[in-house]
Amino acid sequence: MSVTVVGSIAYDAVKTPFGERERMLGGAATHFALAASFFDGVSVVGPVGEDFGDEELALLATRGTDVSDVERVEGGKTFFWKGEYGWDLNSRETLDTQLGVFEGFQPKLSAQARACDVLFLANIQPGLQLDVLDQCEAPRFTALDSMNLWIEIAREQLVAVIERVDCVILNDAELRQLTGKPNLVTAAREVLAMGPKVVVGKQGEYGAALITEDGFFALPAYPLENVIDPTGAGDTFAGGFVGYVAQHVGEPLDDGLLRRAMAYGTAVASYNVEQFGTERVARLAPEEVHERVADIHALTQFEHRPVALVGESGR
Amino acid sequence: MSVTVVGSIAYDAVKTPFGERERMLGGAATHFALAASFFDGVSVVGPVGEDFGDEELALLATRGTDVSDVERVEGGKTFFWKGEYGWDLNSRETLDTQLGVFEGFQPKLSAQARACDVLFLANIQPGLQLDVLDQCEAPRFTALDSMNLWIEIAREQLVAVIERVDCVILNDAELRQLTGKPNLVTAAREVLAMGPKVVVGKQGEYGAALITEDGFFALPAYPLENVIDPTGAGDTFAGGFVGYVAQHVGEPLDDGLLRRAMAYGTAVASYNVEQFGTERVARLAPEEVHERVADIHALTQFEHRPVALVGESGR
Numbered sequence: 001m002s003v004t005v006v007g008s009i010a011y012d013a014v015k016t017p018f019g020e021r022e023r024m025l026g027g028a029a030t031h032f033a034l035a036a037s038f039f040d041g042v043s044v045v046g047p048v049g050e051d052f053g054d055e056e057l058a059l060l061a062t063r064g065t066d067v068s069d070v071e072r073v074e075g076g077k078t079f080f081w082k083g084e085y086g087w088d089l090n091s092r093e094t095l096d097t098q099l100g101v102f103e104g105f106q107p108k109l110s111a112q113a114r115a116c117d118v119l120f121l122a123n124i125q126p127g128l129q130l131d132v133l134d135q136c137e138a139p140r141f142t143a144l145d146s147m148n149l150w151i152e153i154a155r156e157q158l159v160a161v162i163e164r165v166d167c168v169i170l171n172d173a174e175l176r177q178l179t180g181k182p183n184l185v186t187a188a189r190e191v192l193a194m195g196p197k198v199v200v201g202k203q204g205e206y207g208a209a210l211i212t213e214d215g216f217f218a219l220p221a222y223p224l225e226n227v228i229d230p231t232g233a234g235d236t237f238a239g240g241f242v243g244y245v246a247q248h249v250g251e252p253l254d255d256g257l258l259r260r261a262m263a264y265g266t267a268v269a270s271y272n273v274e275q276f277g278t279e280r281v282a283r284l285a286p287e288e289v290h291e292r293v294a295d296i297h298a299l300t301q302f303e304h305r306p307v308a309l310v311g312e313s314g315r
Numbered sequence: 316m317s318v319t320v321v322g323s324i325a326y327d328a329v330k331t332p333f334g335e336r337e338r339m340l341g342g343a344a345t346h347f348a349l350a351a352s353f354f355d356g357v358s359v360v361g362p363v364g365e366d367f368g369d370e371e372l373a374l375l376a377t378r379g380t381d382v383s384d385v386e387r388v389e390g391g392k393t394f395f396w397k398g399e400y401g402w403d404l405n406s407r408e409t410l411d412t413q414l415g416v417f418e419g420f421q422p423k424l425s426a427q428a429r430a431c432d433v434l435f436l437a438n439i440q441p442g443l444q445l446d447v448l449d450q451c452e453a454p455r456f457t458a459l460d461s462m463n464l465w466i467e468i469a470r471e472q473l474v475a476v477i478e479r480v481d482c483v484i485l486n487d488a489e490l491r492q493l494t495g496k497p498n499l500v501t502a503a504r505e506v507l508a509m510g511p512k513v514v515v516g517k518q519g520e521y522g523a524a525l526i527t528e529d530g531f532f533a534l535p536a537y538p539l540e541n542v543i544d545p546t547g548a549g550d551t552f553a554g555g556f557v558g559y560v561a562q563h564v565g566e567p568l569d570d571g572l573l574r575r576a577m578a579y580g581t582a583v584a585s586y587n588v589e590q591f592g593t594e595r596v597a598r599l600a601p602e603e604v605h606e607r608v609a610d611i612h613a614l615t616q617f618e619h620r621p622v623a624l625v626g627e628s629g630r
């Protein structure tokens with residue numbers, strides 16, 4: 001297996017203006033794996049409860065993802081999240097969070113998961129991220145996600161993980177909160193100064209930005225009229241992005257490669273929001289991914305054709 | 316003169332986390348003209364009070380802008396706006412608005428201003444926009460901006476103007492409010508259905524989107540670390556965008572041309588925010604505009620290089 005992801009596998013209850021689901025497969029590791037599995041072999045590490053169904057496990061194993069490191073905790077309950085989105089889908093309220101088996105989770109990676117080329121530390125307690133990082137033998141690319149809670153209550157530990165990974169994927173509000181810098185470019189540069197070579201700023205409906213030492217790149221989200229449920233879009237993006245990088249491990253990790261990775265992440269994430277939870281990406285065809293990347297390319301390119309401006313010599 | 320702009324010429328008092336100005340030249344028509352004047356001759360139509368200084372009038376006339384339609388109202392006071400920006404510059408509070416000479420403003424365009432090729436109706440009462448539109452003889456491209464207040468209290472009149480212009484430039488919140496559609500693509504399409512051929516959605520620090528019958532295009536804002544004052548950025552963008560279109564009147568108004576117009580609007584707007592009010596764009600050199608357009612091109616392009624995905628035949 002080439003990509004190992006550690007993070008939540010969950011049941012989600014989600015209500016949006018377009019419908020609701022009372023109990024569906026969710027979780028950061030789930031969404032990440034469904035996207036990354038287009039590019040490379042994925043191994044999922046995370047705990048589930050006794051209530052976790054075989055159907056959901058089979059869904060997690062889509063496109064060959066290895067689920068042998070999914071730990072079923074006897075007597076435990078699977079992580080549960082309940083949320084509701086507002087009118088324009090840009091705000092959401094968490095109505096319930098039940099940690100279940102995540103309370104007391106101690107990741108124990110199998111030899112196979114430890115031998116990964118690429119490691120993604122989805123949003124879990126930074127201490128656990130550090131623990132997983134220590135277990136991995138020699139990953140060639142490591143990335144992490146986090147959230148406002150950990151920045152608030154475990155900032156020091158989080159910074160200790162950030163110092164050791166190659167890539168940080170956070171949303172804009174988290175980048176601002178982590179660094180205390182209101183300007184996103186400044187915030188991203190501060191994170192780069194902590195150690196990582198790559199910072200990705202997720203911007204929801206506006207897309208995502210890539211900041212490296214070499215430069216800046218930004219890609220809008222794919223324009224969709226039928227956005228049904230944004231849950232998991234960020235993790236799906238991360239799965240496409242990191243999956244693409246994993247597929248090209250060994251090639252120089254330059255801005256060209258990272259920009260293409262951004263396009264694939266954006267493409268898969270755009271499908272994620274078209275239906276509830278994992279419904280769309282689980283049955284997504286590779287051809288559809290190609291098609292959307294081509295569309296995203298088409299809708300972001302323009303010809304640079306200099307013109308004469310007033311004030312120039314001759315005008 | 317080829318471009319006529321009707322809108323506010325103002326004194327602004329602005330406070331941002333990076334400093335403040337107690338009384339500086341501002342107003343939508345001002346910012347628009349300073350940007351558009353790089354591309355074509357501009358005529359500014361709008362009222363000022365007896366308090367309006369010669370220095371400000373000279374500033375308005377930068378790069379040859381014609382100010383003979385700036386009406387100095389005897390005994391009147393120039394429009395005054397006072398606002399303060401929050402920590403991340405994404406929110407602002409209006410602390411004072413004094414309409415002054417704008418109360419009772421009745422636009423009377425000179426023969427020269429009426430004969431424009433391109434007309435920009437900056438954010439003023441929709442009834443006045445309609446009046447100006449009626450006065451213009453045969454503009455080949457017309458665009459408008461508006462605001463939440465008019466959508467709220469003069470929606471019908473605003474829609475009547477929208478039905479008659481070629482291009483609507485609004486921010487995302489205004490597009491949503493105008494159409495009642497939370498989805499931006501749907502909202503933009505609804506505005507297209509009212510008559511215009513072009514909708515531009517301004518997205519502040521995230522850039523802008525272009526929606527036409529032919530397709531969608533989005534451009535991120537130029538990434539800046541030194542954002543000092545966002546006041547007028549939207550009007551500066553409109554000035555660069557509409558100015559570029561004006562310079563190319565007669566060429567087919569296709570998506571290629573409009574995309575390049577977006578790049579020029581984005582470039583000039585990015586300079587606007589680097590200093591307070593008009594301070595930066597007033598002394599901007601054409602070479603700097605070229606440079607920034609080239610930079611924006613570089614930071615948005617990526618190579619489309621299809622890869623093999625899991626699930627395709629052969630994998």
